[in-house]
Amino acid sequence: METQIEDSVMAETEAEKTKQIVVLLIGPPGSGKSTFCDSVMCSSHRPWSRICQDIISNGKAGTKAQCLKMAIESLKEGKSVFIDRCNLDKEQRSEFIKLGGSEVEVHAVVLELPASVCVSRSVKRTGHEGNLQGGRAAAVVNKMLQGKELPKMNEGFSRIMFCYNDADVENAVNTYSKLGVMDSLPSGCFGQKNTDTKSQPGIMKFFKKVSAVPSSSSNEATEATRKANEKTENVRVLPAKLGSSDIVYTLAFPSISTADFQFDLEKASDIIVEKAEEFLPRLGTARLVLVDLSHGSKILSAVKAKASRKNIDAARFFTFVGDITKLHSEGGLNYNVIANAANWRLKPGGGGVNAAIFKAAGTDLEAATRTRANTLLPGKAVVVPLPSTSPLHNAEGITHVIHVLGPNMNPNRPNCLNNDYTKGCQTLREAYTSLFEGFLSIVQDQSKFPKRSNPATVPVSGENIKDDSERNKKYKGPQDMAVASNLESGPLKETRDSGKKMSKGWSSWALALHAIAIHPERHENVVLESSDKIVVINDQYPKARKHLLVLARQESVDGLEDVRRENLQLLQEMHNVGLKWVKKFQNEDASLIFRLGYHSVPSMRQLHLHVISQDFESDHLKNKKHWNSFTSSFFRDSVDVLEEVKSQGKAHVESEDVLKSELRCSRCRSAHPNIPKLKSHVRSCRSQFPEYLLDNNRLLARLESS
DNA sequence: GTTCTAGAAC
DNA sequence: GTTCTAGAAC
Numbered sequence: 001m002e003t004q005i006e007d008s009v010m011a012e013t014e015a016e017k018t019k020q021i022v023v024l025l026i027g028p029p030g031s032g033k034s035t036f037c038d039s040v041m042c043s044s045h046r047p048w049s050r051i052c053q054d055i056i057s058n059g060k061a062g063t064k065a066q067c068l069k070m071a072i073e074s075l076k077e078g079k080s081v082f083i084d085r086c087n088l089d090k091e092q093r094s095e096f097i098k099l100g101g102s103e104v105e106v107h108a109v110v111l112e113l114p115a116s117v118c119v120s121r122s123v124k125r126t127g128h129e130g131n132l133q134g135g136r137a138a139a140v141v142n143k144m145l146q147g148k149e150l151p152k153m154n155e156g157f158s159r160i161m162f163c164y165n166d167a168d169v170e171n172a173v174n175t176y177s178k179l180g181v182m183d184s185l186p187s188g189c190f191g192q193k194n195t196d197t198k199s200q201p202g203i204m205k206f207f208k209k210v211s212a213v214p215s216s217s218s219n220e221a222t223e224a225t226r227k228a229n230e231k232t233e234n235v236r237v238l239p240a241k242l243g244s245s246d247i248v249y250t251l252a253f254p255s256i257s258t259a260d261f262q263f264d265l266e267k268a269s270d271i272i273v274e275k276a277e278e279f280l281p282r283l284g285t286a287r288l289v290l291v292d293l294s295h296g297s298k299i300l301s302a303v304k305a306k307a308s309r310k311n312i313d314a315a316r317f318f319t320f321v322g323d324i325t326k327l328h329s330e331g332g333l334n335y336n337v338i339a340n341a342a343n344w345r346l347k348p349g350g351g352g353v354n355a356a357i358f359k360a361a362g363t364d365l366e367a368a369t370r371t372r373a374n375t376l377l378p379g380k381a382v383v384v385p386l387p388s389t390s391p392l393h394n395a396e397g398i399t400h401v402i403h404v405l406g407p408n409m410n411p412n413r414p415n416c417l418n419n420d421y422t423k424g425c426q427t428l429r430e431a432y433t434s435l436f437e438g439f440l441s442i443v444q445d446q447s448k449f450p451k452r453s454n455p456a457t458v459p460v461s462g463e464n465i466k467d468d469s470e471r472n473k474k475y476k477g478p479q480d481m482a483v484a485s486n487l488e489s490g491p492l493k494e495t496r497d498s499g500k501k502m503s504k505g506w507s508s509w510a511l512a513l514h515a516i517a518i519h520p521e522r523h524e525n526v527v528l529e530s531s532d533k534i535v536v537i538n539d540q541y542p543k544a545r546k547h548l549l550v551l552a553r554q555e556s557v558d559g560l561e562d563v564r565r566e567n568l569q570l571l572q573e574m575h576n577v578g579l580k581w582v583k584k585f586q587n588e589d590a591s592l593i594f595r596l597g598y599h600s601v602p603s604m605r606q607l608h609l610h611v612i613s614q615d616f617e618s619d620h621l622k623n624k625k626h627w628n629s630f631t632s633s634f635f636r637d638s639v640d641v642l643e644e645v646k647s648q649g650k651a652h653v654e655s656e657d658v659l660k661s662e663l664r665c666s667r668c669r670s671a672h673p674n675i676p677k678l679k680s681h682v683r684s685c686r687s688q689f690p691e692y693l694l695d696n697n698r699l700l701a702r703l704e705s706s
Numbered sequence: 707g708t709t710c711t712a713g714a715a716c
Numbered sequence: 717g718t719t720c721t722a723g724a725a726c
Contacts, residue, residue, distance in 0.1 A: 509707055509726070541708075603707050622708090623721075674715095674720060 020104045021080040024096055026087045027111030028141045030118035037082040040176045049074035053085040088148045097156040107159040108151045109172055115145055153189055162191040249286035251439040252324055253339035254353045255299040256431050257406030269302035275432035276317045286443045290319045325360035328396040339435050342403035344376055347556045364390040371505035376405040379430030383438040402438045406431045506605045514606040517551040533573050541620040544613045546585050550574045552607040559602040565649045575638045578611045586702040594700040596638040599629055600654040628659045631666040637698045
């Protein structure tokens with residue numbers, strides 16, 4: 001018996017020592033992944049299998065699935081495994097990480113060499129198994145690095161080594177070469193620096209300096225990868241020379257403010273021509289196309305006439321008749337960026353161009369817009385990259401939508417300027433400036449991957465290149481545009497005026513309520529009640545003994561800030577449903593006391609009414625923000641919201657700053673130094689509630705509270 | 707919104 | 717030493 005036990009202990013110890021390893025190489029083409037594997041395998045005493053996606057299919061490129069299959073087979077044979085593919089993002093890595101287990105450790109070796117090194121190696125190599133060579137290489141490498149996510153231990157790695165230069169690589173090669181069958185390496189993350197080489201500095205500098213060079217589309221690199229196998233590129237073609245097949249960057253835009261906002265056509269056409277003339281020289285070969293739906297459009301003919309009088313290049317600035325969402329499929333126009341005559345809430349609806357674009361782009365555009373901005377001021381623009389899943393991206397080739405808000409002269413629309421054309425023209429000029437600058441930033445951004453430049457000759461010093469330093473100074477990337485556009489204050493008083501909120505989008509975690517409200521049928525397990533107007537659920541992290549949420553189902557009402565008179569019926573319905581549940585709970589326990597209300601600034605998207613008992617007995621109530629969001633003026637009682645919307649058309653929204661104020665008992669208002677002490681006090685406090693809460697049925701108690 | 711955790715507060 | 721908060725990451 002004893003020997004048996006000893007044997008099994010021995011076996012376990014041994015098994016631990018002989019753990020196999022899966023090593024994921026992480027790096028773009030040219031980073032030296034294959035060389036790394038070869039170097040280790042040359043001198044290692046451990047059996048290794050190198051799994052290279054570029055050659056897995058009888059010497060040709062194969063699939064991730066093939067790699068996985070081969071990895072499993074190699075592990076069964078007792079070999080350790082190198083996964084020799086780029087593995088640049090978490091998703092790409094996840095399935096290989098799953099190969100790990102009690103018998104198998106998963107490591108990462110990150111080859112973070114300068115992008116320029118990778119590009120130059122990719123370009124120079126002739127016998128590379130992936131056949132990624134020539135001028136396309138730079139585009140591919142740079143595009144890949146854009147989407148790169150560095151590995152983290154919590155993905156499931158037991159060890160990560162970062163290499164930033166040849167010395168680091170050599171060190172890593174040695175580490176793995178020396179690793180005998182019985183050895184293991186310490187786990188942890190080694191060598192990581194803070195710097196991140198998402199882009200290739202040299203190439204960026206270069207493309208900022210040359211005039212904007214159009215490229216076919218943002219899919220350039222993907223397309224390049226595919227074509228790299230078919231074409232032998234002449235890498236010596238200069239950037240300025242464009243083949244006839246090249247697609248030129250094109251912005252299609254509607255006339256801003258002249259439709260629904262009733263802006264004077266003559267004045268508007270002057271401004272359009274003036275701004276186009278100003279921007280064309282900066283836009284390289286990119287084109288501006290004014291679009292209108294109807295052939296008899298007065299704005300188109302006015303602009304056409306004025307542009308012709310000013311001798312503006314008609315090949316680069318022209319008018320086009322058609323549906324702005326179908327100019328390619330129905331009009332044969334190649335274009336990649338469209339402007340939207342947006343509303344200040346950046347939401348679908350209203351009719352016209354705005355409705356058409358949101359409809360054609362699908363929900364992707366709405367979601368993408370939210371990550372950039374919540375609202376827009378007149379005269380401002382926000383650049384939104386269109387996800388490749390959007391129908392507009394696929395069918396028309398549109399990669400970006402730029403929302404623009406122009407001045408309004410229509411008394412039936414918000415912020416009417418009452419014929420003040422001094423202000424109006426100023427704002428319209430500003431709107432076109434914002435729009436064209438946004439477009440310029442896209443063109444510059446995409447020019448990182450020029451179609452026919454030779455990245456191998458990317459100059460370290462750019463003698464032959466004209467320096468357009470003015471542009472360098474003045475224009476920022478699209479993301480900066482979005483922020484800048486929203487941080488500036490303007491005449492739109494209704495707009496949320498805290499820069500923080502305005503530039504905030506909805507993170508993925510904040511969309512859960514929205515998903516339930518829109519598709520309650522997909523969340524049957526959590527839905528307590530639903531109708532066509534509302535859905536009732538338990539708060540997932542209740543902050544009191546009873547804590548429900550009544551969700552509005554209507555799209556586009558994200559929170560209290562969006563509520564207007566037209567939503568009164570909805571608010572009343574939500575309130576009534578809340579009351580009904582309060583009654584139900586009080587029938588079960590008459591001592592429960594409730595409040596119904598909204599958070600001034602919700603963390604989660606979709607208007608939701610809190611129905612919460614006032615005991616606050618919950619382990620989920622953990623911090624100051626939790627407490628203050630239910631007990632300070634940040635919590636807006638439903639009765640008050642209803643009253644304010646009825647009388648003023650909207651509800652007061654308290655600043656988030658109050659969430660940081662001191663901790664006070666919701667009954668006796670005494671202050672407490674920290675959450676545990678506060679909670680302990682609240683458990684035993686039997687004071688009367690403040691007078692304010694006893695008014696107007698803000699507090700819903702079955703019995704007289706004592 | 708929560709979770710995790712470094713470091714401040716005690 | 718432990719408790720608690722606050723900021724980052726998700």
